Amino acid sequence: MNRVILLLSVMCVGVSSQPITENQRLFSIAVGRVQYLHLVAKKLFSDFENSLQLEDQRLLNKIASKEFCHSDNFLSPIDKHETQGSSVQKLLSVSYRLIESWEFFSRFLVASFAVRTQVTSKLSELKMGLLKLIEVRTHRHSLDLTNQNSCLTDHLTLQANQDGAGGFSESSVLQLTPYGNSELFACFKKDMHKVETYLTVAKCRLFPEANCTL
Amino acid sequence: MMKNLSEVVLLLLLLFFSPYAQGTRYSPPEKPALTRCRSPEKETFTCWWEPGSDGGLPTTYALYYRKENSDTVYECPDYHTAGENSCFFNKNDTSIWVNYNITVVATNALGSTFSDPVDIDVVYIVKPNSPEEVVVTVMEDKGWPFLRVSWEPPNKADTRSGWITLIYELRIRLDGEDDWEMHLAGQQKMFNIFSLRSGGTYHVQVRCKPDHGFWSEWSSTFNVKVPDYFHREKSTWILITVFCAFIFLILTWLLHMNSHRSLKHCILPPVPGPKIRGFDKQLLKSGKSEEIFSALVVSDFPPITSSNCEDFLVEYLEVYIPEEQELMLEESKDLHDNCLKSEGSTYDNDSGRGSCDSHTLLMDKCRRSKEEGRLTDQEESPIEAQRHQKKWNEGPLAYSHDDIVSPDTSSGRVKTWPSVFSPLPQYSSLNQMSSLEKVKQHCLSDSLFPPSSSSSYLTQPGHDNNKEALGASYWDKQHRSLHPQTQALWQIQAHSEVNISNVGRKQAPVDLQPLALRPTEYVEVQRINEEDMVLLQPVMSDCGAGCPRPRQEDDYSKVQGVNNDNMLLLQREVAGHEAERCPCEDQEMNGAMDSCVLSSIVTQKPTACIDTGTPARDDTALAVSGYVDTATIFTTY
Numbered sequence: 058m059n060r061v062i063l064l065l066s067v068m069c070v071g072v073s074s075q076p077i078t079e080n081q082r083l084f085s086i087a088v089g090r091v092q093y094l095h096l097v098a099k100k101l102f103s104d105f106e107n108s109l110q111l112e113d114q115r116l117l118n119k120i121a122s123k124e125f126c127h128s129d130n131f132l133s134p135i136d137k138h139e140t141q142g143s144s145v146q147k148l149l150s151v152s153y154r155l156i157e158s159w160e161f162f163s164r165f166l167v168a169s170f171a172v173r174t175q176v177t178s179k180l181s182e183l184k185m186g187l188l189k190l191i192e193v194r195t196h197r198h199s200l201d202l203t204n205q206n207s208c209l210t211d212h213l214t215l216q217a218n219q220d221g222a223g224g225f226s227e228s229s230v231l232q233l234t235p236y237g238n239s240e241l242f243a244c245f246k247k248d249m250h251k252v253e254t255y256l257t258v259a260k261c262r263l264f265p266e267a268n269c270t271l
Numbered sequence: 272m273m274k275n276l277s278e279v280v281l282l283l284l285l286l287f288f289s290p291y292a293q294g295t296r297y298s299p300p301e302k303p304a305l306t307r308c309r310s311p312e313k314e315t316f317t318c319w320w321e322p323g324s325d326g327g328l329p330t331t332y333a334l335y336y337r338k339e340n341s342d343t344v345y346e347c348p349d350y351h352t353a354g355e356n357s358c359f360f361n362k363n364d365t366s367i368w369v370n371y372n373i374t375v376v377a378t379n380a381l382g383s384t385f386s387d388p389v390d391i392d393v394v395y396i397v398k399p400n401s402p403e404e405v406v407v408t409v410m411e412d413k414g415w416p417f418l419r420v421s422w423e424p425p426n427k428a429d430t431r432s433g434w435i436t437l438i439y440e441l442r443i444r445l446d447g448e449d450d451w452e453m454h455l456a457g458q459q460k461m462f463n464i465f466s467l468r469s470g471g472t473y474h475v476q477v478r479c480k481p482d483h484g485f486w487s488e489w490s491s492t493f494n495v496k497v498p499d500y501f502h503r504e505k506s507t508w509i510l511i512t513v514f515c516a517f518i519f520l521i522l523t524w525l526l527h528m529n530s531h532r533s534l535k536h537c538i539l540p541p542v543p544g545p546k547i548r549g550f551d552k553q554l555l556k557s558g559k560s561e562e563i564f565s566a567l568v569v570s571d572f573p574p575i576t577s578s579n580c581e582d583f584l585v586e587y588l589e590v591y592i593p594e595e596q597e598l599m600l601e602e603s604k605d606l607h608d609n610c611l612k613s614e615g616s617t618y619d620n621d622s623g624r625g626s627c628d629s630h631t632l633l634m635d636k637c638r639r640s641k642e643e644g645r646l647t648d649q650e651e652s653p654i655e656a657q658r659h660q661k662k663w664n665e666g667p668l669a670y671s672h673d674d675i676v677s678p679d680t681s682s683g684r685v686k687t688w689p690s691v692f693s694p695l696p697q698y699s700s701l702n703q704m705s706s707l708e709k710v711k712q713h714c715l716s717d718s719l720f721p722p723s724s725s726s727s728y729l730t731q732p733g734h735d736n737n738k739e740a741l742g743a744s745y746w747d748k749q750h751r752s753l754h755p756q757t758q759a760l761w762q763i764q765a766h767s768e769v770n771i772s773n774v775g776r777k778q779a780p781v782d783l784q785p786l787a788l789r790p791t792e793y794v795e796v797q798r799i800n801e802e803d804m805v806l807l808q809p810v811m812s813d814c815g816a817g818c819p820r821p822r823q824e825d826d827y828s829k830v831q832g833v834n835n836d837n838m839l840l841l842q843r844e845v846a847g848h849e850a851e852r853c854p855c856e857d858q859e860m861n862g863a864m865d866s867c868v869l870s871s872i873v874t875q876k877p878t879a880c881i882d883t884g885t886p887a888r889d890d891t892a893l894a895v896s897g898y899v900d901t902a903t904i905f906t907t908y
Contacts (some may be wrong), residue, residue: 092482099483120802129340135366137314137434247368250483254367254434261433269433 077267083190084260090183091152091256095249097176101168102242109239126244127162128155133251146194148255153187155248156180166241298326299382303375309398312427313367313435313481316360316393317353320375320386328379334358339370367393397484400425402439402477407495410463416497418443418464420678422477425487437479442489446472470499588830590839 112258133151134140138150160180261269301323310316322332334347347358371393375386402422410419420441438458442451445468456477458461467473473496476489478904547567831840 095483121763135368136362137367137429138362140434141432247392247394251368257433257436261431265431269431 075211080190080193081260081264083186083193084263087183087186087190088253088256088260089188090179090255091156091249093251094176094179094183095246097172097179098242098246098249101166101172102239102246103243105167105239126240126247128158128244128248128251131155131158134255140255145259145262146191148259149187149191149194151186152193152252152255156184156187157253159245159248160184162241163245166245285833286756297328297381299601300324300326300330300377300379300384302384303332303386305373305375305386308373308389308391308396309427310365310393310396311484312402312429313393313397314362314427314429315365316391316396317357318347318360318389318391319353319357322356322377323384325377326379327382330377332377334373334376335376336371336373338366339372340600365393369393395483397435397481399428399435399437399479399481399487401483401487401490402479403490405475405477405490405493407473407475407493409495409497412465414500415465416467416469416500418467418473418475418495418497419461420464420475420477420493421461422490423460424479428479428481436482438482439477439479440486441477441478444474446474446494454514467497469497472496487759588833588839589837591837592840593836628747722735 131154133153133155134143134148143151161178163173163177163180166175166176303322304322305318305320308316308318320332320334322330334350335344337344345364347360348364349359349361352359355728369392370386371391373391374388377384377386399728403425404423405420406422407418407420409416411417422439422441424430428437430437436458439456439460439462440453441456441462442453443464444451454462454464472494475493475495476491478487478489478700480486617633829842831842835840
């Protein structure tokens with residue numbers, strides 16, 4: 058009997074270890090994607106800044122940058138302490154929300170059609186990946202907790218309610234567009250870096266051997 | 272007492288007024304400037320500024336900042352930790368992903384000056400410290416040493432939690448050299464370096480950079496010495512070299528001993544001797560030239576029957592002026608003989624058969640395959656030209672080239688020769704000549720202008736046009752009687768200068784010959800000018816089947832018949848119609864200006880039988896056609 062239990066537990070561990078490897082792979086892919094997106098955001102921002110010919114435009118942009126990004130409404134950790142203190146789940150969900158919002162707003166980026174579509178598609182893919190990661194974690198947790206089936210959507214809506222932003226309404230869009238595109242580029246750049254940091258921290262916490270402490 | 276008082280007053284006044292005396296020295300402070308802000312680990316950051324002139328008064332500096340989305344202005348929390356003129360923001364005051372708007376204010380008694388504000392985001396100003404604990408060890412891999420460099424991230428940078436991702440770079444330099452060798456190590460903390468010089472001392476340094484930030488400073492240098500490993504290798508090479516030398520010596524000795532002769536024959540085969548059937552080599556050794564030559568001469572060579580010639584030479588017809596009949600007869604034989612021989616001659620001995628199918632052309636056909644040989648010969652043509660000038664023959668050489676169809680095209684170019692009386696096909700664009708028609712000799716009328724203008728001939732290195740024959744010739748008209756019977760013969764002497772530099776072109780030296788010879792088929796005498804110069808012009812002449820129709824209205828390409836004086840009677844066709852027969856011989860005797868000369872021979876009188884070449888010609892005028900198609904005549908026979 059003891060042997061049977063031992064065997065079963067070994068099997069369970071073996072089975073459960075499988076998704077962890079897959080998880081690690083998904084994490085690595087997600088981190089890679091968001092790094093790429095951050096680089097694209099940086100480039101777009103710098104190109105836009107360089108394209109500003111007139112000094113007045115620059116000043117205007119500086120003034121406009123005092124406005125906040127739509128993502129400021131999201132309760133995201135803004136320093137290391139908070140980030141370290143957040144759970145992986147929280148980090149993932151914040152990242153997911155950021156990506157989802159930018160998937161919507163990336164259409165307003167002033168860039169060539171090809172760039173815009175590429176950015177939007179990459180954001181969609183990343184969103185899917187994050188969703189998968191969240192699901193995996195949720196299901197893993199559901200092995201221990203019973204009522205976690207629909208945890209994901211509930212969790213996300215809870216987050217949204219807490220933030221009070223209510224998603225990305227048209228008003229927020231209208232808020233942004235009159236303030237010029239540099240605001241949009243700056244916010245995009247910042248948010249991509251946020252997601253990159255969150256995902257890296259989450260990955261290193263989950264899989265410390267992978268490029269974190271080599 | 273009074274003195275003391277005055278001194279004191281003076282002193283007081285000085286003290287009082289001295290500031291005013293230098294009143295311009297005091298001023299509000301100059302605008303300070305923020306030089307840089309850096310964060311070593313993305314958790315804290317420091318800003319430094321550069322003070323301006325303080326205006327002569329004690330000045331204080333204060334740093335104020337404002338976070339985005341908020342209008343509250345804060346002052347720097349820490350002015351001392353980072354040194355002078357700096358502001359240190361600790362963890363509590365540092366927010367990531369938040370824009371800081373920072374300003375420095377310089378204040379003195381007279382006023383305060385604000386610096387330009389600076390916006391920073393901590394995330395983008397990270398410059399970590401140098402990597403620490405750089406250790407280099409020498410390791411071995413199958414006898415070949417290599418260096419293993421290992422390091423640790425800077426102390427404060429938190430890479431373990433993934434807060435910062437660092438990439439590393441190291442550089443290595445050999446002791447005594449100036450160039451560093453860079454290696455990018457990525458995120459790993461260890462690196463191997465191969466291909467080292469034995470016995471050398473190396474200097475190694477490492478630095479790091481966050482994924483979006485600045486490179487750190489180079490770490491302290493680590494020196495390492497690579498042990499010597501070359502000796503072992505050297506001895507092996509020495510052994511191998513000795514062994515190979517030994518084997519080589521043995522082989523040489525063996526070869527030498529075995530068969531001296533066969534080896535020699537194997538490596539250096541003997542030069543083959545002359546092998547001529549029926550020829551005795553001993554004759555060469557004996558050294559008697561007559562015997563050699565007689566031995567060379569074969570009885571049946573050259574073939575008298577000239578079977579080969581007849582293949583090409585349909586027949587030729589000699590047309591000439593009665594006085595020169597003898598000359599012509601002499602020429603014919605030469606030509607005949609030259610049919611197969613005289614490949615080396617650069618010009619044709621043809622006396623100017625008035626036939627497009629003349630053997631000269633035909634010879635060209637024979638020789639077409641031997642162009643190469645002729646080329647080499649022709650390169651020595653100046654010498655030959657000189658030689659040929661002395662001969663009484665006319666083989667004016669013509670270069671046929673497509674471009675020079677009319678004098679106009681020859682401007683600035685090589686003026687080739689013209690006046691060819693016999694087509695010398697072997698020149699230049701032979702390959703262009705698909706048929707005899709291409710072998711044309713163009714007589715540039717301008718080249719026949721008075722000598723003063725003919726000096727314009729020039730030889731250009733014919734780099735421009737491969738198809739052009741280079742060589743210039745000008746015609747010089749001289750009166751020269753070569754033959755007592757041909758006193759008034761016009762002799763056109765063409766000096767040809769072959770341009771040797773034009774390799775690959777066939778250049779036939781234009782030979783001048785006394786024009787008593789038969790006019791060539793391709794040249795048409797235009798007129799004779801005052802100075803008794805024959806002006807020739809190219810003629811597009813028929814030559815058998817392949818030639819284009821002549822441009823002239825009058826087509827003298829048909830031969831009516833041959834009279835008993837061996838004169839060719841031409842039939843003139845005008846625009847395709849049959850024309851009257853040209854009573855050439857009658858007019859010739861008249862010496863009339865518009866008499867025709869059946870051949871292209873220029874008669875003794877300039878006025879005789881010259882084709883005016885004028886467009887307006889009446890039908891009765893017979894022109895000297897530079898070309899006579901003898902083919903048709905012979906076929907009738």
